Amino acid sequence: MTQPDAATARNFDAARFRDLYRQMWRIRAFEEQALRGAKEGLVLGAIHPSIGQEAVAVGVCGRLNRDDILLSTHRGHGHTLIKGAAPEAMMRELFGRDGGNCGGKGGSMHIADAGVGMLGANGVVAANIPIAVGAAHAIRLRKESRIVCCIFGDGAINRGPFLEGLNWAKVFDLPVLFVCEDNRFAATTRTAAMTAGEGAAARAEALGIPADSVDGNDLVAVDELVDETLQEVRAGGGPRLIVARTYRLTGHTGADPATYRPESEVATAWEDDPIVRLAATLEAAGVSQDDCAALARQAQEEMAGVFERASAAPWPPVGHAYTDVQDTGSPEERPW
Amino acid sequence: MVKTSYLEASRQALAEEMRRDDTVWALGEDLGRGGVFGQYKGLVDEFGPERISDAPISEACIAGAAVGAAMMGTRPVVEMRFSDFALCATDEIVNQAAKARFMFGGQLGVPLVMRQPTGAWRSSAAQHSQSLEAWYAHIPGLVVTAPATVADAKALLKAAIRCDDPVIHLEHKDLWAFEEEIPAGIDAAPLGAARIAREGEDVTIVTWSKMVHTALEAANALTDKGISAEIIDLRTLWPWDREAVYASVRKTGRAIVAHEAVLVGGFGGEIAARIGEDLYDQLKAPVRRLGAPRIPVSYAPPLEREYHVPAERIAEAAQALAARG
Numbered sequence: 001m002t003q004p005d006a007a008t009a010r011n012f013d014a015a016r017f018r019d020l021y022r023q024m025w026r027i028r029a030f031e032e033q034a035l036r037g038a039k040e041g042l043v044l045g046a047i048h049p050s051i052g053q054e055a056v057a058v059g060v061c062g063r064l065n066r067d068d069i070l071l072s073t074h075r076g077h078g079h080t081l082i083k084g085a086a087p088e089a090m091m092r093e094l095f096g097r098d099g100g101n102c103g104g105k106g107g108s109m110h111i112a113d114a115g116v117g118m119l120g121a122n123g124v125v126a127a128n129i130p131i132a133v134g135a136a137h138a139i140r141l142r143k144e145s146r147i148v149c150c151i152f153g154d155g156a157i158n159r160g161p162f163l164e165g166l167n168w169a170k171v172f173d174l175p176v177l178f179v180c181e182d183n184r185f186a187a188t189t190r191t192a193a194m195t196a197g198e199g200a201a202a203r204a205e206a207l208g209i210p211a212d213s214v215d216g217n218d219l220v221a222v223d224e225l226v227d228e229t230l231q232e233v234r235a236g237g238g239p240r241l242i243v244a245r246t247y248r249l250t251g252h253t254g255a256d257p258a259t260y261r262p263e264s265e266v267a268t269a270w271e272d273d274p275i276v277r278l279a280a281t282l283e284a285a286g287v288s289q290d291d292c293a294a295l296a297r298q299a300q301e302e303m304a305g306v307f308e309r310a311s312a313a314p315w316p317p318v319g320h321a322y323t324d325v326q327d328t329g330s331p332e333e334r335p336w
Numbered sequence: 337m338v339k340t341s342y343l344e345a346s347r348q349a350l351a352e353e354m355r356r357d358d359t360v361w362a363l364g365e366d367l368g369r370g371g372v373f374g375q376y377k378g379l380v381d382e383f384g385p386e387r388i389s390d391a392p393i394s395e396a397c398i399a400g401a402a403v404g405a406a407m408m409g410t411r412p413v414v415e416m417r418f419s420d421f422a423l424c425a426t427d428e429i430v431n432q433a434a435k436a437r438f439m440f441g442g443q444l445g446v447p448l449v450m451r452q453p454t455g456a457w458r459s460s461a462a463q464h465s466q467s468l469e470a471w472y473a474h475i476p477g478l479v480v481t482a483p484a485t486v487a488d489a490k491a492l493l494k495a496a497i498r499c500d501d502p503v504i505h506l507e508h509k510d511l512w513a514f515e516e517e518i519p520a521g522i523d524a525a526p527l528g529a530a531r532i533a534r535e536g537e538d539v540t541i542v543t544w545s546k547m548v549h550t551a552l553e554a555a556n557a558l559t560d561k562g563i564s565a566e567i568i569d570l571r572t573l574w575p576w577d578r579e580a581v582y583a584s585v586r587k588t589g590r591a592i593v594a595h596e597a598v599l600v601g602g603f604g605g606e607i608a609a610r611i612g613e614d615l616y617d618q619l620k621a622p623v624r625r626l627g628a629p630r631i632p633v634s635y636a637p638p639l640e641r642e643y644h645v646p647a648e649r650i651a652e653a654a655q656a657l658a659a660r661g
C-alpha cells in the first residue's frame with residue numbers, strides 16, 4: 001500500500017517529513033544493529049524489536065517536547081530514541097556496558113533516560129500505566145504545563161493496571177496521552193483471541209476518555225492525530241487515548257522465529273512497511289528516491305558507528321552492582 | 337509532655353511534614369473522611385483535597401501513581417488501609433518502587449512512603465491481620481519501619497517521609513489507641529537505629545512493633561524470678577541496627593528474637609542467624625526464636641489468641657536460656 005495522497009494532508013510539510021523519514025530509519029537501523037548484536041552475543045538479555053512499528057514511535061514521540069514525560073514498554077527502543085536519548089548510550093545499555101543510560105544495570109527492557117523525560121521502559125506489561133498517571137498527578141500538583149505520554153501494547157489492556165490507570169487519569173482529569181500500540185500480537189498469541197469486546201478505544205470510551213484509532217503505519221496520519229490530540233491534552237482537556245494499528249514484522253524477541261503465523265501474512269505486512277509508505281509520499285511531494293536512499297544510508301552509517309563504539313566500551317566496574325540500591329543504611333557488602 | 341495516642345502522633349507527623357515541605361502529599365481511599373482509622377482526621381481541612389487526596393479502590397494504581405509522582409519530585413505518602421491490601425500492589429512495590437533507582441542506574445529516585453496498618457486486631461481475621469514485614473525486608477531497595485511507641489509513631493513516620501528511598505511503614509492496628517506522654521516537638525528519628533526499650537543483664541530480647549509491649553510484660557514478670565532482660569526495639573527492620581543488637585548480646589550472652597508474624601520465614605530468622613554466625617563464641621545458649629504458628633489469623637477470639645505469642649512464653653524462654661551457661 002502506498003499513500004501519495006498523504007502529501008496533501010494538512011500537516012504535511014516535505015522538509016519536516018523528510019527528517020521524520022530519517023528518524024524512522026534511525027530506529028530501523030538501530031534495531032538492525034541491535035539484532036546483529038544479539039546474534040554476535042553482544043546483546044545479552046532479551047530485546048524486543050519494533051521493526052515495522054517505527055511510524056508510531058516517530059509520530060507520537062516526535063510530537064513530544066523535551067520536557068514532556070514519556071513512559072514506554074519492553075518494546076521501547078524507538079520511543080526512547082525519538083524522545084531524544086543518545087543511541088550510543090542506548091546501545092551500550094543493550095550491551096551491558098559502562099556508559100549505558102543506566103550504567104549497564106537495566107538493559108533493553110529497563111532503560112530510562114531522565115535527562116530527556118523518559119521515565120522508563122518497563123519489563124512488566126502495563127506497569128507503566130499507573131506510573132504515568134502518577135507522573136501526571138505530580139505535574140498537576142506542581143502546576144507545571146508539561147504532559148505525560150504513556151505507550152503500551154495491545155496485550156497490556158487485559159491487565160488490571162490498564163483499568164485502574166485510565167480510571168485514575170479520568171477521575172483526576174490528568175494531562176495524559178495514552179497510546180495503545182496495537183501490533184496484533186502479545187508474545188506468541190494473537191491479542192484478539194484473548195481480548196473481549198472492541199479493544200482499547202472502546203474500553204477508554206466506556207470510562208469517558210475520548211479515543212481515536214489510526215493507521216499506525218501511516219506516519220502522516222499518526223503525526224496529524226497526535227498533534228491534534230496533544231493540543232487537547234495540553235489545553236487541559238484531560239486524558240485521551242489513541243490506538244495505533246500496526247504490525248510487528250519481527251518475532252516477539254530477537255530470538256523468536258515467529259512460526260505461529262504464516263509467512264504469507266508477514267510478507268503482506270512487509271508491503272505495508274511504514275518506511276516504504278512514507279518514501280512514496282515524499283516522492284509524490286518531490287523528494288527524490290535518491291534523496292530518500294541517502295537519508296537511509298545516513299541513518300545506517302550513524303548506527304553502524306554506534307555499534308562499533310558500544311562494542312568497544314568497557315564493562316561497568318563490578319562495584320556498581322552495589323550502588324544505587326538505597327541510601328538508607330550501610331552500603332550492602334558481598335556476603336559470600 | 338503531652339499524653340498522645342499512637343494514632344494522633346502519626347497524624348501530627350504527617351501534618352508537620354506537610355507544613356514543612358509542600359511536595360509532601362497523601363493519597364489513599366477515604367482520606368478526605370479522615371481515613372478508616374481516623375489517622376487523617378481534619379487534614380483535608382488544612383491542606384485541601386489535592387494534598388490529602390482520595391483515591392479509587394485501586395491499590396495497584398495508588399502505589400504505581402505514587403512511584404510516578406515520586407519520580408517527578410513529589411513525596412507521596414500512600415495509605416494502604418490494611419497491610420493485606422498492599423498485596424494488590426505487589427508489582428508496584430517490589431518491581432517498580434524498589435527497583436527503579438537501581439535498574440535505571442541512579443537516574444530516578446522514588447521517595448515514597450507506604451503506610452500499611454498491620455497486625456492482628458479485634459477479630460479482623462485472616463485477610464485483615466497479617467504481619468508481612470519479612471517480605472519487604474527481603475527486597476533490596478526498600479526501607480522498613482515498624483514503630484512500637486507513640487513517640488516513634490511520630491518520629492519514624494517523619495523520618496520515612498524525609499527518606500529518599502521507598503519506605504514501607506508498618507503501623508500496628510492494635511496500637512492506634514495506645515497512649516503515652518510524649519514531649520512536644522518530636523523530630524524525625526534516625527532510620528536504622530534501634531532503641532533499648534529496657535536495660536537488662538541476663539538475656540536480650542530483640543523485637544519490634546506491638547511485640548515490644550508483650551516483651552516488656554515478660555521482662556517485668558522475669559524481675560520477680562531474678563532475671564534481668566534487656567529489650568531491643570528495632571524500630572527499623574531494614575536497615576536493622578546490628579551494632580545495637582550485637583552490643584546487647586555480647587553483654588548478656590543470650591538472645592531471643594520475638595515477633596508477631598508467622599515464625600517460619602519470619603524476619604526473626606535473619607536476626608537469629610546473624611547472631612549465631614557472628615557471635616557464636618559469645619553465646620551461652622542457642623538463640624531462641626518466637627513467633628506465630630504457621631496458621632492464618634482466626635476470627636473467634638480463643639482461636640485468634642492462638643496466633644499470639646503470650647508474654648508468659650517469652651518469660652519461659654528467657655528463663656530456660658538463663659538457666660544455661
Ligand SMILES: Cc1ncc(C[n+]2csc(CCOP(=O)(O)OP(=O)(O)O)c2C)c(N)n1
Pocket residue numbers: 048073074075123124125152153154155156157183185186187191252
Ligand atoms: C505482567 C507480565 N506478564 C507477562 C509478561 C511477559 N510478556 C512480555 S511482553 C509480552 C507481550 C506483551 O504484548 P503487548 O502488550 O501487546 O506488547 P508487544 O510485545 O506486542 O509490544 C508478554 C506476555 C510480562 N513482561 N509482564
Ligand SMILES: [Mg+2]
Pocket residue numbers: 153154155181182183184185186187191
Ligand atoms: Mg502487541
